[in-house]
Amino acid sequence: MSTDKDKKPREAAAMPSRRRWLKGLGALGGALALRGASAAPAAGDSPGTLSPDARWQRQPFYGLHQAGITTPQQAAMMLVAFDVLADDKDSLRRLFRLLTDRIAFLTEGGRAPAVDEKLPPMDSGILGERIAPDNLTMTVAVGDSLFDQRFGLAPRKPRRLQKMTRFANDALDADLCHGDLLVQICANGSDTLIHALRDIIKHTPDLLGVRWKREGFISAGAARSQGKETPINLLGFKDGTGNPDTRDPALMDRVIWVGTGADEPAWAVNGSYQAVRIIRFHVESWDRTPLHEQQTIFGRDKRTGAPLGMAREHDVPDYGQDPHGRVIPLDAHMRLANPRTPATQDSLMLRRGYSYSLGVSRSGQLDMGLLFVCYQHDLAKGFLTVQQRLNGEALEEYIQPIGGGYFFALPGVAGPGGYLAQGLLA
Ligand SMILES: C=CC1=C(C)c2cc3[nH]c(cc4nc(cc5[nH]c(cc1n2)c(C)c5CCC(=O)O)C(CCC(=O)O)=C4C)c(C)c3C=C
Numbered sequence: 087m088s089t090d091k092d093k094k095p096r097e098a099a100a101m102p103s104r105r106r107w108l109k110g111l112g113a114l115g116g117a118l119a120l121r122g123a124s125a126a127p128a129a130g131d132s133p134g135t136l137s138p139d140a141r142w143q144r145q146p147f148y149g150l151h152q153a154g155i156t157t158p159q160q161a162a163m164m165l166v167a168f169d170v171l172a173d174d175k176d177s178l179r180r181l182f183r184l185l186t187d188r189i190a191f192l193t194e195g196g197r198a199p200a201v202d203e204k205l206p207p208m209d210s211g212i213l214g215e216r217i218a219p220d221n222l223t224m225t226v227a228v229g230d231s232l233f234d235q236r237f238g239l240a241p242r243k244p245r246r247l248q249k250m251t252r253f254a255n256d257a258l259d260a261d262l263c264h265g266d267l268l269v270q271i272c273a274n275g276s277d278t279l280i281h282a283l284r285d286i287i288k289h290t291p292d293l294l295g296v297r298w299k300r301e302g303f304i305s306a307g308a309a310r311s312q313g314k315e316t317p318i319n320l321l322g323f324k325d326g327t328g329n330p331d332t333r334d335p336a337l338m339d340r341v342i343w344v345g346t347g348a349d350e351p352a353w354a355v356n357g358s359y360q361a362v363r364i365i366r367f368h369v370e371s372w373d374r375t376p377l378h379e380q381q382t383i384f385g386r387d388k389r390t391g392a393p394l395g396m397a398r399e400h401d402v403p404d405y406g407q408d409p410h411g412r413v414i415p416l417d418a419h420m421r422l423a424n425p426r427t428p429a430t431q432d433s434l435m436l437r438r439g440y441s442y443s444l445g446v447s448r449s450g451q452l453d454m455g456l457l458f459v460c461y462q463h464d465l466a467k468g469f470l471t472v473q474q475r476l477n478g479e480a481l482e483e484y485i486q487p488i489g490g491g492y493f494f495a496l497p498g499v500a501g502p503g504g505y506l507a508q509g510l511l512a
């Protein structure tokens with residue numbers, strides 16, 4: 087029998103830390119067992135679940151607005167665009183009722199009904215027998231193409247909804263653009279996103295076809311902080327600092343939600359315009375760019391996230407004191423995006439960005455970037471105006487938008503019995 091003494095020096099040196107690690111796992115198991123009864127792992131829970139508390143975290147499905155817009159960013163996000171295969175308004179209604187039922191179930195959690203072994207199981211099984219909600223939100227939005235001749239919905243289209251067209255720096259890939267529907271799925275874990283998507287696909291074979299899909303992430307720490315810590319993007323900058331405060335309902339009414347006084351169809355009230363952009367980063371050249379240049383491109387300190395010349399992340403720059411851009415250049419990304427003048431106050435938006443990282447391009451470059459998602463009460467005043475101001479910015483050398491689309495996030499479902507898009511299809 088071999089002992090620690092018989093091992094080669096490097097292996098023997100590794101043993102104590104291995105033991106410490108195993109002991110640590112034992113202590114973790116003990117800590118989990120001490121937690122509340124509902125949080126304790128149960129037979130059938132997803133294997134490898136380290137934090138049952140997080141698995142049973144829930145976001146309410148019913149409400150005036152859909153969840154997943156002002157909800158603090160969960161760790162994982164999937165964007166799935168669908169083509170609608172329904173061929174008349176009744177089947178479209180069946181689709182939205184089905185989507186509503188599935189989302190209500192998946193966000194609440196529970197057991198999938200058992201079926202005869204001769205039939206396909208009702209659930210993929212990838213989350214175990216007991217399907218945990220895992221802080222899941224599924225936000226459904228409709229695209230411009232849903233309002234074509236198929237369902238007779240053209241007169242009911244949200245007035246600012248339009249097909250995304252190309253900006254000068256775009257290299258749009260047709261396979262990554264547009265869609266009749268866009269479902270933004272967010273949760274604590276990626277397995278929950280995949281489970282939710284497969285559930286939707288399984289229940290809608292005659293109604294939906296997947297058009298494109300992308301997955302993204304933010305750091306576990308930023309997600310756990312419930313919005314207190316700003317996520318860092320793959321260029322190494324805190325991204326989301328300047329967002330309006332989602333805990334301020336009056337501000338959200340002004341910036342995000344379509345209101346009753348808006349020049350929009352009545353069914354659209356409490357919905358929101360969603361702009362999605364898949365933006366690739368040229369990280370190799372960015373990583374060879376001097377820190378000073380990186381910081382002046384954004385207008386913020388890379389480490390602290392503070393505006394240049396200021397100390398703290400949430401300090402508010404006074405551009406009136408810096409009219410020539412000596413501290414924060416006039417063409418810095420943050421200054422162009424939000425010049426903070428009375429005239430530009432109506433171009434505010436809520437950003438909900440996630441990083442993505444895929445493989446390597448044919449020329450050996452890393453394929454990674456940002457799934458940029460933003461919400462606003464008016465697409466033209468929000469995203470389109472801001473993007474126009476950003477056109478030609480210094481950041482463009484390091485980024486390339488390759489896909490996305492414009493959508494309208496439906497109003498929420500008030501309670502059981504109601505369904506998504508009910509007002510639109512009434
Ligand atoms: C059209 C809207 C915007 C696009 C597209 C966009 C792309 C983009 N942004 C970053 C990184 C950062 N953006 C930051 C601020 C910021 N960006 C927008 C809008 C778009 N960004 C706004 C409205 C703001 C807020 C400005 C403000 O209120 O001061 C920042 C600074 C930190 C922060 O406030 O979040 C960073 C960093 C990337 C990498 C990117 C596309 C590749």
Ligand SMILES: [Fe+2]
Nearest residue numbers: 419420423437
């Ligand atoms: Fe930005």
